Amino acid sequence: MSQSPSNAVLATKNLVRRFGGLVATNDVTFSLPAGARHALIGPNGAGKTTFVNLLSGVLPPTSGQVFLDGQDVSAWPVFRRARAGLSRTFQINQLFADFTPLETIGLALSEAHSEGAQFWRRAGTSKAIVDEAVAILEQLDLADVMEHRVGSLPYGKQRLLEIAIAVAPRPKVLLLDEPAAGVPEGEREQILEIIDALPKEMALVLIEHDMDLVFRFAKTISVLVQGALFVEGPASDVARDPRVRQVYLGESEVEQHLDAAPAEKGGAA
Numbered sequence: 001m002s003q004s005p006s007n008a009v010l011a012t013k014n015l016v017r018r019f020g021g022l023v024a025t026n027d028v029t030f031s032l033p034a035g036a037r038h039a040l041i042g043p044n045g046a047g048k049t050t051f052v053n054l055l056s057g058v059l060p061p062t063s064g065q066v067f068l069d070g071q072d073v074s075a076w077p078v079f080r081r082a083r084a085g086l087s088r089t090f091q092i093n094q095l096f097a098d099f100t101p102l103e104t105i106g107l108a109l110s111e112a113h114s115e116g117a118q119f120w121r122r123a124g125t126s127k128a129i130v131d132e133a134v135a136i137l138e139q140l141d142l143a144d145v146m147e148h149r150v151g152s153l154p155y156g157k158q159r160l161l162e163i164a165i166a167v168a169p170r171p172k173v174l175l176l177d178e179p180a181a182g183v184p185e186g187e188r189e190q191i192l193e194i195i196d197a198l199p200k201e202m203a204l205v206l207i208e209h210d211m212d213l214v215f216r217f218a219k220t221i222s223v224l225v226q227g228a229l230f231v232e233g234p235a236s237d238v239a240r241d242p243r244v245r246q247v248y249l250g251e252s253e254v255e256q257h258l259d260a261a262p263a264e265k266g267g268a269a
Contacts, residue, residue, distance in 0.1 A: 028228065029229070057076055088166060167202075
């Protein structure tokens with residue numbers, strides 16, 4: 001049986017996903033240590049969303065393996081990977097508009113504790129669930145709107161609530177799929193600050209088009225091109241790599257972000 005790297009909380013080995021004759025993920029071997037701050041970037045159509053769907057179990061691989069905490073989870077469905085410590089957000093809002101944030105996080109916690117069917121009976125009376133939900137909402141700067149209907153919240157707050165849902169079960173790995181997409185410029189800074197403040201032991205993978213966020217967040221970066229792992233390494237090295245300049249970032253954009261990826265941010269991921 002194949003093994004994942006010993007220090008990896010999440011890893012893939014020779015991962016392939018085909019859709020007919022299209023190879024969307026092409027022989028990707030990837031390793032993420034605990035506590036990593038890693039970004040996944042690439043041009044449109046590079047295969048980023050497909051790769052994340054393979055990691056989270058939304059799609060099965062055509063071939064290759066996915067490992068979570070050293071265990072081969074390639075055939076596991078989404079819910080089983082989530083219970084084992086892999087959580088994610090999505091590009092598109094998937095919230096219940098008529099819920100409040102407190103109810104939303106209460107439900108997420110109840111599901112995490114395998115009490116989902118009893119949520120409506122227990123959430124209002126279980127002090128432990130309510131206290132934990134309030135603590136998470138405070139951590140994500142949502143305490144002031146926790147009794148508001150989700151549909152009435154500004155979009156930036158809704159995106160923070162999605163992160164709160166993913167954080168609620170205390171995952172080992174959190175995949176953040178464009179968490180700032182559609183958020184007004186003035187609210188993007190808050191999202192970055194809150195992501196930065198998440199527990200250091202939690203490995204984070206950011207999939208994002210906003211290069212300012214990427215280079216301010218990531219210690220290491222993987223670049224996908226046509227489904228294959230094109231370049232990987234410390235953020236500062238990736239920013240300076242001439243191949244990345246040519247196929248993705250462009251000279252002017254790289255120069256703009258070099259200062260955001262200082263050499264001391266380098267490290268294994």
